[in-house]
Amino acid sequence: MxxxxxxxxxxxxxxxxxxxxxxxxxxxxxxxxxxxxxxxxxxxxxxxxxxxxxxxxxxxxxxxxxxxxxxxxxxxxxxxxxxxxxxxxxxxxxxxxxxxxxxxxxxxxxxxxxxxxxxxxxxxxxxxxxxxxxxxxxxxxxxxxxxxxxxxxxxxxxxxxxxxxxxxxxxxxxxxxxxxxxxxxxxxxxxxxxxxxxxxxxxxxxxxxxxxxxxxxxxxxxxVAYRTTRAIALPLGNITQVAQQAANEANFQLRVPVTGDDEIACLAQSLNFLIESVSIRTQELQKAVALAESQTQHLQQTLSLLQETQSQLIHSEKMSSLGQMVAGIAHEVNNPINFVYGNVNYAQRHINDLLQLLELYQTQVTNPSPEIEDLAESLDIEFVKSDLAKLLNSMKVGTERIRSIVLSLRIFSRLDEADCKPANLHEGIDSTLLILGNRLKAQAHRPEIKIVKVYDSLPLVECYAGQVNQVFMNILANAIDALDEQPDNPQPTITIRTEALDEYWLAIAISDNGPGIPENVQKRLFDPFYTTKAVGKGTGLGLSISYKIIKDKHRGSITCNSTLGKGTTFTVKIPFKITGLMV
CATH class of the missing domain: 1.20.1330 (f41 fragment of flagellin, N-terminal domain)
Structure with missing residues (x-):
């Protein structure tokens, strides 16, 4: 020393x-x-x-x-x-x-x-x-x-x-x-x-x-610095150069020459030992990082798949239960309504017979007893004759309305068409609109929503009808929600267009003249669990599941085109026939 x-x-x-x-x-x-x-x-x-x-x-x-x-x-x-x-x-x-x-x-x-x-x-x-x-x-x-x-x-x-x-x-x-x-x-x-x-x-x-x-x-x-440079600065420069090169190039094979036994020599030996230790630790760390990245990627994929599967299972179970309930209610309501509807015509015919008998009696019996005259006057027979026909007609119209609602519920649920079968898409759209009819009516904060239908002449489409109706329901419900957020709109309107693009493909476009969707929100519309609605009003699954139904089940596409202040259009494209279609 x-x-x-x-x-x-x-x-x-x-x-x-x-x-x-x-x-x-x-x-x-x-x-x-x-x-x-x-x-x-x-x-x-x-x-x-x-x-x-x-x-x-x-x-x-x-x-x-x-x-x-x-x-x-x-x-x-x-x-x-x-x-x-x-x-x-x-x-x-x-x-x-x-x-x-x-x-x-x-x-x-x-x-x-x-x-x-x-x-x-x-x-x-x-x-x-x-x-x-x-x-x-x-x-x-x-x-x-x-x-x-x-x-x-x-x-x-x-x-x-x-x-x-x-x-x-x-x-x-x-x-x-x-x-x-x-x-x-x-x-x-x-x-x-x-x-x-x-x-x-x-x-x-x-x-x-x-x-x-x-x-x-x-x-x-x-x-003093000049005199000490040769003894200190030059060796330290060599050590610094090796350290920087090892750090910048990750070259852990470099070593500093050790000469003498002073402090600088001790520093060079320490740096050589540090480089060797870092080389060993780096190799171990690289292996650990590679393993962790692989496991993390696998866990993320698994977690994403589990979340998506869970959401789809929950939603599918909910829609299945809802469909069963709707079908059950439709069935239970349909039987008594058919009974009432079927007997209205007979009741009308019998009452017409009785009225003819009453008119014949009035023409044949010119001098009825005082009791009959008093009763006829108190009952106002002429008013009963005219009002009874109106009552029967209103009963018939009401039962027909109930039958059409029950039919729409059955068409929407399509429990009898869970498999891929030819279906009339226009019936599915109309049944969905009928179910949403109460939301289309005028509210305290906005006028009635106008529905414009521009239907092309379409043949039956091979599809999963119940699931396609679910897609229509999600898009139409979102359009109504958007129009509810724009109370100053003088005429809220939803336009539904169907069009045969060619002999293989068709398109359904559902447009509204609401406030539109910001561009940053459009990019995430079909992400699972993403929603801009308040807590308790949306789950963020509707459009995600709709995307899966159209993309995976029907090999089609669903896109959104929106302009702020002008409105939004969702376009669904599906083939006329899924079987044999090449992706």
């Missing part, structure tokens, strides 16, 4: 000398500058205090004089003139205090004074005495005046008195004294600026000494 000690000593002695020169030079500069700064500070403090006191004294005297000059204009305003008199007395008290402060300052024999002490004190006393006599005359005139019993002539006399005081020789003497005091103030301000220059000179001297000592320290430090 003897060589290590020599390197340490060389560095230590060299920098110790450099630091010593810099410290001594800085200390010397501070001592010299402190002496001059002390003198400058004393002069600056005296100059600042002198300017401050003279300014305050002059401003107070001018303010008192100004109050006196305003008195004549306030003669007919007693509260204002009395308030002005009070302010005049307060200013005089302030001037008196400032005079005492100035006399004490002059007596302290400051290093700098704007003029001879006796001359300055005589000027201040003359200014104060003249101002006191001026204000005393004004104060006497205002205080001795009988405000309660005064006449206009007396007020005019008071006004003339105050005007005479304002134009008196005392006021002119105050102006002359003010000019003389202003000249003294200019001299004091010049002294104030000169004291600042003394401070700057002291600071400049301090900076010069510090800079010179710093330059000497830098020169010594450069000499």
């Amino acid at each position: 003897s060589r290590a000690g020599r390197i340490y000593q060389k560095i230590g002695y060299g920098y110790l000398v450099a630091i010593g020169v810099g410290f001594c030079g800085t200390l010397l500069g501070m001592v010299v500058a402190d002496y001059y700064q002390g003198r400058g500070l004393a002069q600056l403090a005296d100059a600042n205090e002198q300017v401050h006191l003279l300014f305050d004294f002059r401003d107070g005297a001018i303010a008192a004089q100004r109050h006196g000059l305003q008195m004549p204009t306030l003669v007919r305003d007693r509260p204002s003139i009395e308030a002005e008199a009070v302010q005049l007395q307060e200013q005089m008290q302030r001037v008196q205090v400032l005079l005492a402060d100035l006399q004490a300052f002059i007596a302290s024999r400051p290093s700098w004074l704007a003029t001879e002490p006796q001359r300055l004190e005589n000027l201040l006393l003359a200014y104060y005495n003249t101002l006191a006599a001026y204000t005393q005359a004004i104060h006497f005139s205002v205080q001795e005046f009988d405000w309660d019993n005064s006449t206009d002539a007396e007020l005019e006399e008071l006004h003339a008195t105050l005007e005479a005081i304002a134009a008196s020789e005392q006021n002119r003497q105050l102006n002359r004294l003010n000019l003389e005091l202003t000249e003294v103030l200019k001299i004091a301000q010049t002294q104030q600026a000169q004291s600042g220059e003394v401070m700057e000179e002291a600071q400049g001297l301090e900076k010069l000494i510090v800079i010179l000592s710093g330059l000497c320290s830098v020169a010594i430090a450069l000499l």
